[in-house]
Amino acid sequence: MSTAGAMPQQSETTGGTIIQIEHLHKIYMLGEVEVHALRGVSLSVSAGEFVAIMGASGSGKSTFMNVLGCLDKPTKGTYLLEGIDVGQLSRDELATIRNNKIGFVFQGFNLLSRTSALENAELPLFYTSLSPKVRKERAIEALNLVGLGDRIDHYPNQLSGGQQQRVAIARALVNTPSIILADEPTGNLDSRTSVEVMEIFQSLNEKGITVVLVTHEPDIADYTKRQVIFRDGKIRSDRTNEKPKNAAEFRRTLPEIDAEEEAA
Amino acid sequence: MNITNILISAFRALQRNKMRSFLTMLGIIIGVGAVIAMLAIGQGAEYSVQQQISSLGTNILMVFPGSSQQGGIRMGAGTVTTLTEEDANAIARECPAVAYISPGARSGGQVIAGNLNWATSIEGTSADYLEIRKWKVEYGDFYTDQDVKAASKVCVLGRTVADNLFPDSDPIDQNIRIRNVPFKVIGVLARKGQNAMGQDQDDIILAPYTTVLRRLSYSPNIRYVLVSAVSAADIPVAQKQIEELLRMRHKINSYESDDFTIRNQTDIATMATATTQIMTILLASIASVSLLVGGIGIMNIMLVSVTERTREIGIRMSVGARERDILTQFLIEALVLSLMGGIIGIILGVSGSQVISSLAHWPTFVTVFSILLSFGFSFAIGIFFGFYPARKASRLNPIDALRYE
Numbered sequence: 001m002s003t004a005g006a007m008p009q010q011s012e013t014t015g016g017t018i019i020q021i022e023h024l025h026k027i028y029m030l031g032e033v034e035v036h037a038l039r040g041v042s043l044s045v046s047a048g049e050f051v052a053i054m055g056a057s058g059s060g061k062s063t064f065m066n067v068l069g070c071l072d073k074p075t076k077g078t079y080l081l082e083g084i085d086v087g088q089l090s091r092d093e094l095a096t097i098r099n100n101k102i103g104f105v106f107q108g109f110n111l112l113s114r115t116s117a118l119e120n121a122e123l124p125l126f127y128t129s130l131s132p133k134v135r136k137e138r139a140i141e142a143l144n145l146v147g148l149g150d151r152i153d154h155y156p157n158q159l160s161g162g163q164q165q166r167v168a169i170a171r172a173l174v175n176t177p178s179i180i181l182a183d184e185p186t187g188n189l190d191s192r193t194s195v196e197v198m199e200i201f202q203s204l205n206e207k208g209i210t211v212v213l214v215t216h217e218p219d220i221a222d223y224t225k226r227q228v229i230f231r232d233g234k235i236r237s238d239r240t241n242e243k244p245k246n247a248a249e250f251r252r253t254l255p256e257i258d259a260e261e262e263a264a
Numbered sequence: 265m266n267i268t269n270i271l272i273s274a275f276r277a278l279q280r281n282k283m284r285s286f287l288t289m290l291g292i293i294i295g296v297g298a299v300i301a302m303l304a305i306g307q308g309a310e311y312s313v314q315q316q317i318s319s320l321g322t323n324i325l326m327v328f329p330g331s332s333q334q335g336g337i338r339m340g341a342g343t344v345t346t347l348t349e350e351d352a353n354a355i356a357r358e359c360p361a362v363a364y365i366s367p368g369a370r371s372g373g374q375v376i377a378g379n380l381n382w383a384t385s386i387e388g389t390s391a392d393y394l395e396i397r398k399w400k401v402e403y404g405d406f407y408t409d410q411d412v413k414a415a416s417k418v419c420v421l422g423r424t425v426a427d428n429l430f431p432d433s434d435p436i437d438q439n440i441r442i443r444n445v446p447f448k449v450i451g452v453l454a455r456k457g458q459n460a461m462g463q464d465q466d467d468i469i470l471a472p473y474t475t476v477l478r479r480l481s482y483s484p485n486i487r488y489v490l491v492s493a494v495s496a497a498d499i500p501v502a503q504k505q506i507e508e509l510l511r512m513r514h515k516i517n518s519y520e521s522d523d524f525t526i527r528n529q530t531d532i533a534t535m536a537t538a539t540t541q542i543m544t545i546l547l548a549s550i551a552s553v554s555l556l557v558g559g560i561g562i563m564n565i566m567l568v569s570v571t572e573r574t575r576e577i578g579i580r581m582s583v584g585a586r587e588r589d590i591l592t593q594f595l596i597e598a599l600v601l602s603l604m605g606g607i608i609g610i611i612l613g614v615s616g617s618q619v620i621s622s623l624a625h626w627p628t629f630v631t632v633f634s635i636l637l638s639f640g641f642s643f644a645i646g647i648f649f650g651f652y653p654a655r656k657a658s659r660l661n662p663i664d665a666l667r668y669e
Contacts, residue, residue, distance in 0.1 A: 114280065
């Protein structure tokens with residue numbers, strides 16, 4: 001990874017609580033049936049943490065992520081993001097929060113097709129008042145940070161899955177958010193590329209960026225510092241991982257079989 | 265999001281479905297083109313009608329003597345001789361709104377030139393007659409005030425008469441005999457064609473009215489006075505002035521009715537112009553129906569586009585696009601479609617009108633007004649028909665939009 005401190009940090013490495021969640025409930029209506037996806041979740045995340053949210057499918061972890069990312073509103077309970085009660089905000093205010101406090105990385109990358117890597121990474125900045133020049137500089141900086149500085153003009157269909165996910169990470173980073181939320185970021189990737197993506201998250205976390213990711217693979221959770229396990233809409237366990245695996249070191253032990261494919 | 269970015273992404277989105285965008289625009293192109301062409305044709309029709317009316321002469325008033333009444337039997341206009349040459353001269357002298365006058369005398373009969381003869385009518389006029397009728401002498405001269413004063417035996421032939429009496433020779437300075445009175449031909453009139461009633465206006469001989477009255481006419485009195493007002497706006501003024509003058513000269517009391525009649529041609533002209541204007545409006549309204557259909561086409565395609573791009577909308581919202589950002593984006597796309605269609609339609613309509621006028625020899629006029637109107641119309645259509653789909657897009661829930669397959 002390139003230069004440290006290229007992206008200014010929103011928060012200090014330690015201290016301040018970024019996320020404060022109390023008794024969160026989420027009830028969906030699926031036709032006539034009520035689906036209780038979250039049943040009273042309380043969680044707090046401090047600046048600089050690297051959290052994995054785990055659980056089987058249907059455990060409510062993705063719903064939780066969507067609420068965290070201000071894409072969905074909780075039915076009950078409070079969610080304070082940097083002290084702001086998100087539940088009280090209007091649609092436009094939530095959009096502003098998503099724009100400058102949260103960086104979201106999806107399982108399916110969710111890049112705009114027929115739009116270059118640069119413009120994809122630049123997308124959140126379109127909705128700010130920054131000048132085109134600054135926007136471009138920042139997007140290039142973010143792409144450099146994820147190691148794609150040489151592919152800024154490539155289109156998503158010209159990039160491998162791992163590279164596409166790195167563009168998505170650059171997009172999440174470009175607005176210097178308080179927190180990066182990743183929903184199954186390695187779900188669509190092979191194991192080697194997954195390690196590469198985790199390497200990026202680890203290096204970002206080392207620079208002080210708070211990362212919360214959802215995964216159902218214990219392998220992936222091993223790279224994080226804290227593991228929260230969901231079951232049936234509740235938190236079953238919340239433990240600190242004293243010795244996270246180092247993705248960069250692990251990658252070096254892997255054979256270089258994908259090098260050619262990557263280059264293509 | 266600033267306007268340049270929105271425009272760039274709008275063009276890109278439209279470029280992705282070139283055929284579809286083009287077909288959508290086609291509705292507007294045809295609509296705008298039709299409106300412009302129809303307005304141009306309508307304006308052309310109005311112009312032709314005005315041309316035809318002014319070929320009768322412009323700003324013309326005709327003063328007729330009144331009718332006589334014997335017992336209960338009214339004899340019709342011109343049966344009494346209440347209008348005199350002196351009246352005509354007084355009108356010329358004392359009515360400032362009058363430009364030209366020509367006292368009229370009429371006769372008719374067989375005209376003989378060499379071994380050819382032709383029956384036609386003879387119109388006695390003043391030297392100003394051509395000014396009033398907007399007529400020209402094709403070759404030769406017209407008679408002068410001097411000729412009128414002296415009652416000279418000179419005449420000017422209409423084209424039809426000239427063609428019939430002098431098929432192979434130059435009529436100028438030839439003598440003709442009108443009912444055995446010799447006249448010298450001094451000019452030939454330009455062709456004027458048929459009048460509104462289908463009469464051949466060129467089948468005529470013009471001569472000084474004094475000569476006609478003294479040598480040819482059965483009655484020594486003028487039949488009417490042809491008057492032209494200074495301008496179209498002065499027609500009612502001139503009419504009033506003539507009326508007052510003649511009432512005074514004829515010593516008519518305020519409770520008595522006029523012993524003369526004044527008619528003018530503006531009534532006819534106004535009616536004809538109004539008719540063509542109604543036609544123009546009618547044509548343009550029919551054409552604008554196709555604009556409306558084009559607008560519905562835009563709405564349809566924008567709705568499809570919103571559905572197709574639900575995920576894109578979700579992505580944009582997830583990185584912070586507000587409702588108004590999405591709204592503007594789709595609205596601008598609809599506007600780009602309709603305005604591009606509008607501009608192409610204007611070009612097509614203008615060139616189409618030119619083709620029509622060169623093929624059909626029909627005058628067409630493309631006015632700035634019609635261009636601005638259609639441009640404004642396509643703008644309004646873009647906004648109006650683009651708003652609903654754009655609103656629909658902006659109201660999506662980010663999480664639902666992201667999950668949309």
